[in-house]
Amino acid sequence: MKSERDILRTELQWTLAVGAAAGVVSLAILWASLAHLINPPSNFETIDPAALHLSDEFTESNLGTRVEADGEVVTRIVATQFAFAPSCVLVPADRPVTMRLTSPDVIHGVLVTGTNVNTMIVPGYVSQVRATFRTTGDLLMPCHEYCGIGHSQMWAVVQVVPAERFKPDAQGRAACEKR
Amino acid sequence: MTTPVPDSVPNAVPKPVPSPERWEEARLADALRETPRGAFALSGAAVALLLMCWFAIYVFVFLPRGGVG
Amino acid sequence: MRSVDRLALAHLQLAFAAFVLACALGLWQMLARSPWPAPGFTPSTYFQSVTAHGAAMAYVLTTFFIMGFGYFTADRALARPLPGLRLAWAGFWLGLLGVAMAMAPVALGRASVLYTFYPPLTASVWFYLGLVLVVAASWIWCAVMILAMRGWKRANPGQAVPLAMFATVANAIMWVWTTAGVSAELVFQVIPAALGLVETIDVGLSRTLFSWTLHAIVYFWLFPAYIAFYAMAPRAAGGRLYSDTMGRVSFVLFLLYSLPVGMHHLFMDPEHSTGFKFLQMTLTVLVAVPTLLTVFTIAASFELAGRMRGGRGLLGWIVALPWREPMVLATGLAFFMLFFGGGGGLVNMSYGMNAMVHNTSWVTAHFHLIFGGTVVIMYFAIAYDVWPHLVGRPAPSLRLQRAQLWLWFIGMMTMTLPWHYLGLLGQWRRVAQFDYSNPIIAAWAPWVLVSVLGGAVLLASALLFAWNLWSFRHAPAPARPLAPFAFAQAVHEPRRIPAALNGFGMWNALVAVLMLAAYGYPLAQFFISPPPSALVHRVDGAPP
Numbered sequence: 199m200k201s202e203r204d205i206l207r208t209e210l211q212w213t214l215a216v217g218a219a220a221g222v223v224s225l226a227i228l229w230a231s232l233a234h235l236i237n238p239p240s241n242f243e244t245i246d247p248a249a250l251h252l253s254d255e256f257t258e259s260n261l262g263t264r265v266e267a268d269g270e271v272v273t274r275i276v277a278t279q280f281a282f283a284p285s286c287v288l289v290p291a292d293r294p295v296t297m298r299l300t301s302p303d304v305i306h307g308v309l310v311t312g313t314n315v316n317t318m319i320v321p322g323y324v325s326q327v328r329a330t331f332r333t334t335g336d337l338l339m340p341c342h343e344y345c346g347i348g349h350s351q352m353w354a355v356v357q358v359v360p361a362e363r364f365k366p367d368a369q370g371r372a373a374c375e376k377r
Numbered sequence: 378m379t380t381p382v383p384d385s386v387p388n389a390v391p392k393p394v395p396s397p398e399r400w401e402e403a404r405l406a407d408a409l410r411e412t413p414r415g416a417f418a419l420s421g422a423a424v425a426l427l428l429m430c431w432f433a434i435y436v437f438v439f440l441p442r443g444g445v446g
Numbered sequence: 447m448r449s450v451d452r453l454a455l456a457h458l459q460l461a462f463a464a465f466v467l468a469c470a471l472g473l474w475q476m477l478a479r480s481p482w483p484a485p486g487f488t489p490s491t492y493f494q495s496v497t498a499h500g501a502a503m504a505y506v507l508t509t510f511f512i513m514g515f516g517y518f519t520a521d522r523a524l525a526r527p528l529p530g531l532r533l534a535w536a537g538f539w540l541g542l543l544g545v546a547m548a549m550a551p552v553a554l555g556r557a558s559v560l561y562t563f564y565p566p567l568t569a570s571v572w573f574y575l576g577l578v579l580v581v582a583a584s585w586i587w588c589a590v591m592i593l594a595m596r597g598w599k600r601a602n603p604g605q606a607v608p609l610a611m612f613a614t615v616a617n618a619i620m621w622v623w624t625t626a627g628v629s630a631e632l633v634f635q636v637i638p639a640a641l642g643l644v645e646t647i648d649v650g651l652s653r654t655l656f657s658w659t660l661h662a663i664v665y666f667w668l669f670p671a672y673i674a675f676y677a678m679a680p681r682a683a684g685g686r687l688y689s690d691t692m693g694r695v696s697f698v699l700f701l702l703y704s705l706p707v708g709m710h711h712l713f714m715d716p717e718h719s720t721g722f723k724f725l726q727m728t729l730t731v732l733v734a735v736p737t738l739l740t741v742f743t744i745a746a747s748f749e750l751a752g753r754m755r756g757g758r759g760l761l762g763w764i765v766a767l768p769w770r771e772p773m774v775l776a777t778g779l780a781f782f783m784l785f786f787g788g789g790g791g792l793v794n795m796s797y798g799m800n801a802m803v804h805n806t807s808w809v810t811a812h813f814h815l816i817f818g819g820t821v822v823i824m825y826f827a828i829a830y831d832v833w834p835h836l837v838g839r840p841a842p843s844l845r846l847q848r849a850q851l852w853l854w855f856i857g858m859m860t861m862t863l864p865w866h867y868l869g870l871l872g873q874w875r876r877v878a879q880f881d882y883s884n885p886i887i888a889a890w891a892p893w894v895l896v897s898v899l900g901g902a903v904l905l906a907s908a909l910l911f912a913w914n915l916w917s918f919r920h921a922p923a924p925a926r927p928l929a930p931f932a933f934a935q936a937v938h939e940p941r942r943i944p945a946a947l948n949g950f951g952m953w954n955a956l957v958a959v960l961m962l963a964a965y966g967y968p969l970a971q972f973f974i975s976p977p978p979s980a981l982v983h984r985v986d987g988a989p990p
């Protein structure tokens with residue numbers, strides 16, 4: 199009859215197989231992280247949620263998409279109970295976009311349907327996601343974290359347009375096209 | 378169930394065997410000879426299938442959605 | 447009826463009463479989110495319902511089931527009087543008081559913050575105080591379990607603690623560690639805010655403290671299912687546990703790796719940078735190991751049983767198993783659901799890949815399948831197994847028990863497979879209703895409706911479960927007393943056993959080291975350079 203030692207030997211063989219499987223998955227995760235640059239949002243930056251209107255960056259007139267002096271496309275969004283400002287942002291396809299989001303009140307979160315864009319928006323912090331949108335069209339950008347009774351009404355649109363239709367004005371600002 | 382062996386332990390034990398405990402030990406030793414060949418096959422197949430599904434989502438859904446960070 | 451059996455029964459009945467009510471709320475919530483109408487729907491009633499559903503399932507069903515099953519296990523596995531029986535009863539009444547205190551403001555619509563709180567949203571203070579009492583009651587249970595094992599070891603020096611009790615105490619110790627995070631959040635941050643003592647909350651800190659609890663709490667819920675796999679199912683299948691040692695190793699690994707991994711819930715959060723997210727992702731990979739060890743050990747135990755019943759060939763033992771036994775059937779269905787639920791979890795924990803699914807229906811599907819599926823179906827099987835011994839009557843109908851288990855399985859798969867798919871399409875969580883006039887959302891409708899049907903089957907199964915337990919009352923008393931309850935035997939029962947696999951002293955020290963490494967700096971950062979806090983937002987209608 200199999201002894202305890204024989205039994206443990208079979209368990210050890212299985213453990214090695216499990217370890218190999220876990221190793222393979224870990225390597226694939228590393229590969230996505232290092233070769234495809236798909237990582238959790240890694241920006242660490244604080245901001246006073248009670249004084250967003252006094253900050254240079256998140257004042258109402260500075261929200262939305264803007265091409266910065268160095269050519270970088272930056273979209274700034276404020277998530278509040280229960281709306282996004284602005285409720286529609288225009289971005290060019292096939293060009294890196296930096297999305298910067300923050301909240302003056304409670305926890306919110308966003309995802310953009312059909313992409314890997316996803317971040318929590320925690321009052322006290324600026325969340326930042328870099329992404330390149332490959333498909334054009336109107337993508338949904340809902341608040342995905344419970345933020346109060348009106349949470350379900352809280353969503354915005356990311357309008358992805360081909361490069362030739364992305365025409366920023368003299369200050370570099372670009373807003374959604376009329377629909 | 379089409380198995381030739383009785384389903385519940387002591388009542389249906391065949392006559393020639395001395396005691397139910399002894400017989401149970403004999404059946405156990407017998408069953409242990411093959412075990413865990415089947416468990417390896419079953420759980421190995423399950424883990425392999427799981428990895429395949431994970432990689433399918435990884436390659437066909439996740440990577441095409443592009444880099445973020 | 448013996449007092450300890452009354453104690454166990456009181457806990458289990460309360461757990462299952464909460465469960466059936468929560469199932470009904472769950473179905474109504476699914477209707478609200480579907481294109482079909484839900485009677486009495488407003489956004490307020492929806493979030494009230496979600497809070498009640500989550501709190502009833504996550505805090506009442508689980509905690510009281512685990513306590514009741516723990517008392518039963520201590521009594522039957524150790525075969526000596528339970529120490530602190532009166533203390534245990536005090537714990538029950540304290541917990542019941544806590545449930546009433548927490549649920550009253552929910553019913554009044556003054557605590558719609560869901561069971562995960564989301565400060566700076568702030569509910570009626572009674573909601574939090576009630577939950578603190580439930581946790582305090584569970585700590586009494588932990589103390590009784592630890593005392594029971596100590597007493598047994600003193601009376602049986604050098605002998606191996608029975609595996610079921612070893613696992614129960616592993617869970618009790620893990621639970622004390624687990625609750626430290628949420629307790630600190632409630633006591634130092636949320637309750638002062640609810641009392642109006644402070645005006646702001648450090649939200650990064652509260653999220654980090656809650657994450658401390660958030661993974662291990664799921665393993666707290668899961669332990670009874672694993673105890674059933676190791677210590678009950680092999681016996682029901684007519685065989686032996688393949689390896690008692692591996693059972694102990696797995697339970698120790700759960701204790702170690704359930705805790706320092708909670709930050710995988712914060713992958714998408716801005717208050718932590720990548721270093722600690724990556725560290726805890728690595729530790730999360732390790733928590734898959736004891737689960738996969740269990741899969742193998744239980745498969746081998748079932749193989750042994752099937753072969754002892756005459757099964758032959760590589761997989762012929764599977765058909766030879768006594769699937770008519772509810773415990774065997776539930777174990778099979780539980781592992782089937784574990785395949786999908788575990789696969790979904792593997793995607794969730796995969797670091798960057800989390801961005802694809804975070805806060806989508808994928809995650810809802812994952813934990814309903816793992817907890818509501820794999821774990822709760824084993825709660826049913828455990829209840830069916832122990833009920834005859836608690837009430838002294840045999841089950842009136844095994845056929846109805848099997849039907850109930852099948853219904854639960856079918857309902858759970860029908861509900862959660864569409865949710866996984868919808869999650870990949872981007873359907874987000876915690877929404878009271880969707881605007882089906884939007885073309886993107888309109889395309890989801892058929893899948894949403896399929897999942898509603900699954901929810902209806904689940905409610906039917908929950909009601910049948912309640913009936914199956916209720917109908918014990920009508921069962922005739924047995925002519926002869928029932929054979930005493932016994933846990934499964936292992937192929938080789940442990941005789942001499944290393945102290946490390948017979949107690950938790952050393953493992954506690956290792957948990958402390960791991961927690962310090964995983965959570966030390968992530969928590970300290972909020973005190974080293976405090977970030978700006980957020981203003982408290984009351985949702986209970988009280989003046990700010």
Ligand SMILES: [Cu+2]
Pocket residue numbers: 277278279280305306307341342343344345349352
């Ligand atoms: Cu929101």
